[in-house]
Amino acid sequence: MASKEMKGRMTAKSKTADSKITDSKNNEFPQRLAELLTTYEGVSLSALDNLKLLAALAAQAELGCECLELSDEPRAIYVANCDGHWFDCGFSNAYSAEIRPMARPSEAQLATARRVEVPLLNAQQLSFMCMQYAHFDHC
Template sequence: MKSINLSTLLQPYEEFSLSAFDNMKLIRALLNELGEGCDCLELPRIKEGGETRNGYYVNWQGNWFDCGWTNDYSASIEQVLPPSQQAIETARKVAVPTLTLQQVSFMCMEYSHFDHC
């Protein structure tokens, strides 16, 4: 089985600042293209200053990716350590559509257009 490095797969999309939800769609589409599945979750996380807010995460083979706060319209994707077991137990599974890579390119073009308007 071929080794997959998700960070390498995401490199062509680094210039796009997508919403947190669209970041999950991007990861799901890239992994789906390789025949891989993932879990998309909404988890509570502690913000600087101790405030708790919900964020979107993708769990793929035990690798966790923070896609941003649930209301972020411009977020980056970061690989993070796994959340606590308590956070995982309170997680809400998020229904994320699986896009084709063509749909991903259209989504990215829309963001590029919006950024320049």
């Protein structure tokens, strides 16, 4: 019986590890933002759409969110700074990427960063974006 329980826990852990959004147990995500992100677990989006998603959810959580493109080698990446919590949204040309907590970029990276203006989407627009992306991702 104990082995079944352990097996169930291992399966639950692997499902969590496979989710689009990195587990927030490590407190890398602000609490309210983590709660809002759970709605979008399993949704595959491009790096730019991840940036839009984070900006919209940060606004819902009443957090400030700055969106940037860092010119990392060999490719640029989109990152978001939500009230001092940094997130890697993926390579700027990625059509499917994960949102991952990251360390604060270096001063040199921030000095050459490009601000990315993203539209502030409401819940209905976010749903449509996810549905549209899922449709075109499978065509």
